[in-house]
Amino acid sequence: AAKKLGQIHRKVARQRTDHAHKSALGLLRAAEVIAVEDLRIANMTKSPAVKPDPEQAGGFLPNGSAAKAGLNKSILDAGWGVFLAILTSKAESAGRDVIAVDPRNTSRTCPQCGHVSGANRTTQAGFVCLTCGYAANADVVAASNIKRAGLVLRDARAA
Ligand SMILES: [Zn+2]
Incomplete structure (x- = not known):
């Protein structure tokens, strides 16, 4: 089962990278300049800090962790960092600008x-x-x- 799971993960990673290459090429064919949000993925994927509840000893206030976990997951699933790396590298070869805002x-x-x-x-x-x-x-x-x-x-x- 572990071997099979590993194969599935590698297949998904390959498909994702392949998709990122194709998407990046499509963008570079369509646009002279590409602007992207500088999302600082490392910061966004950190878990939100736990907030102790001052009203209740040992209690915690909601910190948006569940909602943020969903967002983190979608960014990681989409492989945004991998995509940006591929896009930036292809853009450099093509002499195009990728501008992070x-x-x-x-x-x-x-x-x-x-x-x-x-x-x-x-x-x-x-x-x-x-x-x-x-x-x-x-x-x-x-x-x-x-x-x-x-x-x-x-x-x-x-x-
Ligand atoms: Zn307005």
Whole structure:
């Protein structure tokens, strides 16, 4: 069973790497410049600190560990770090830029008017600006903010 499990893990890892290579090539064919969130995966995958409950000896307050564990798992499953390494290496060979931008507020900033608020996020997938009413898919909002930030950084370097 252990041998079989090892084979399955290696197969999944191979498929993931293969998928990362194909995705990276697709992006490099489609775009001159690629901007990504600098997620500092090492920090994100650390477990949240335990908070002792001051009201109750020996008790603990919820620390969002369960929700964070789900996010960590999805990042690790997607092999984001491996993907970025592959993408960056291919981009270098192709003479293209991969620009890592500060991930703060990318999903909370309105691309139309610049208003920043966590309340702009109506659901995990939904974004509605409280100031100007701009509405879009939250991932699309984050992507357009990352792109704009990336282009600003690129222009600043070129200047
Ligand atoms: Zn707005």
